[in-house]
Amino acid sequence: MARKTKEEAERTRQQIIHAARQVFHDCGVSRTSLEKIAKAAGVTRGAVYWHFANKADLFFAMREQVSVPLITRLDDLLLAEGLANPLDGIEQALNEFFRTLEERPEVRQIFEIMASRCEYVDEFAAVQTEVNKPALDFLGKVEIAYRRAREGGILRPGLEPQTVALDTWAFACGLFHHLLAGCPDEAWRRRIPEMIAAHIALRR
Secondary structure (H helix, E strand, O other), rough: OOHHHHHHHHHHHHHHHHHHHHHHHOOOOOOOOOHHHHHOOOOHHHHHHHHHHHHHHHHHHHHHHHHHHHHHHHHHHOOOOOOOOOOHHHHHHHHHHHHHHHHHHHHHHHHHHHHHHHOOOOHHOOOOHHHHHHHHHHHHHHHHHHHHHHHHOOOOOOOHHHHHHHHHHHHHHHHHHHHHOOOOOOOHHOOOOHHHHHHHHHOO
């Protein structure tokens, strides 16, 4: 019976997270109340508070549900031990990130919420630093990969790992924000792997 109760509680928690993602995306975070999320999830307001201390706690749970597995996959590609060519790892990680945005609507929704549907004020004022942390961590990991490429004699002579890591980070952020802005050009989106390949080729 205890096991069943635990499983039911987890199902309810997932219902609430799913509802929060939809309501945050449709209404914006600041205009979303826990009451509205409870109604969308088909549960009581008390059930929401039983699982989550406040809206920010729910926001982080929603984000982590997709970001943690995605970051793990990107790290496996970017920092794999024994990778013959670290530049290939950077290219594969970038392709995996943008492929995930295209193929998994729930992941794209969460990034859209964080980028354009959340005002980082009041109870969310302290959230922005944590939201930005994965992007800054990614910058550090890309720099590690470029350092490995230089140590292996693969990075083009004259390039500094820190500088090219910043350039790759800015390049990826530009693609990311253009896509989330609702880029309607399907042909442009299909060329993202080609653009990534051209970007990395400049470092070989």
